[in-house]
Amino acid sequence: MDVEKLCAPHTLPNCRLCPRLVDFQREQGIKHPGFHCAPVAPWGSKTARLLLVGLAPGLQGAARTGKGFVGDASGEFLFASLYRYGFADTKRSEVARLLGARITNIVKCLPPNNRPLGIERSNCEGFLRQELADFQPSRRSKTRVILCLGKDAFDSVRRLTDTSPTRFVHGQQVRLAPNYYLLSSFHPSRLNVNTGRLTRAMFDKVWQDVRELVNGEVNI
Numbered sequence: 001m002d003v004e005k006l007c008a009p010h011t012l013p014n015c016r017l018c019p020r021l022v023d024f025q026r027e028q029g030i031k032h033p034g035f036h037c038a039p040v041a042p043w044g045s046k047t048a049r050l051l052l053v054g055l056a057p058g059l060q061g062a063a064r065t066g067k068g069f070v071g072d073a074s075g076e077f078l079f080a081s082l083y084r085y086g087f088a089d090t091k092r093s094e095v096a097r098l099l100g101a102r103i104t105n106i107v108k109c110l111p112p113n114n115r116p117l118g119i120e121r122s123n124c125e126g127f128l129r130q131e132l133a134d135f136q137p138s139r140r141s142k143t144r145v146i147l148c149l150g151k152d153a154f155d156s157v158r159r160l161t162d163t164s165p166t167r168f169v170h171g172q173q174v175r176l177a178p179n180y181y182l183l184s185s186f187h188p189s190r191l192n193v194n195t196g197r198l199t200r201a202m203f204d205k206v207w208q209d210v211r212e213l214v215n216g217e218v219n220i
């Protein structure tokens, strides 16, 4: 099946390639009138120099608001850092404007229990592939940084950028090209934050690295 033909980026709002997710979103939309409950497109400027990649919409986050990482606990933790490091104009995700950043997920539809199936990740990969192609800097562009939030996002981006096999490590930096970097962090999920797997100090260190790379202050 040629996923990219069936499900080209311009068809994202109407994509129905994953029946389980389409049905689940419809059910949730009936339970929660006013929620977005449809595929969630990336948001933020197309010329941004930072691309954040998460896993999939959460019910109280993107599936409700229609914007990745907006409105739930993960988003609040994330936007505190986006604001602190100059990538958003406020830490309140629901009213924030992104400054030089763009946000997407590897899977665009709300999955039950926050866990998309392998086939659903594969189905959605055509969209992410196009987003990464659009984001890739030319040789003369200023530095661009992809920050993957969680192992799932890292594994998908690594595969789609043809990065040599590297296992997910929090805080890792991989140079894809002289002006192109792939960074990884634990996902700022409520579970990871509440269990201390991801602390504010750990997240801040990642954001310091992102800011320095985007500012062109280091060259690894």
Ligand code: SF4
Binding pocket: 007, 012, 015, 016, 017, 018, 019, 021, 022, 039, 107, 108, 109, 120, 123, 124, 125
């Ligand atoms: S998860 Fe992606 S491929 Fe599957 S229905 Fe949603 S937009 Fe389409």
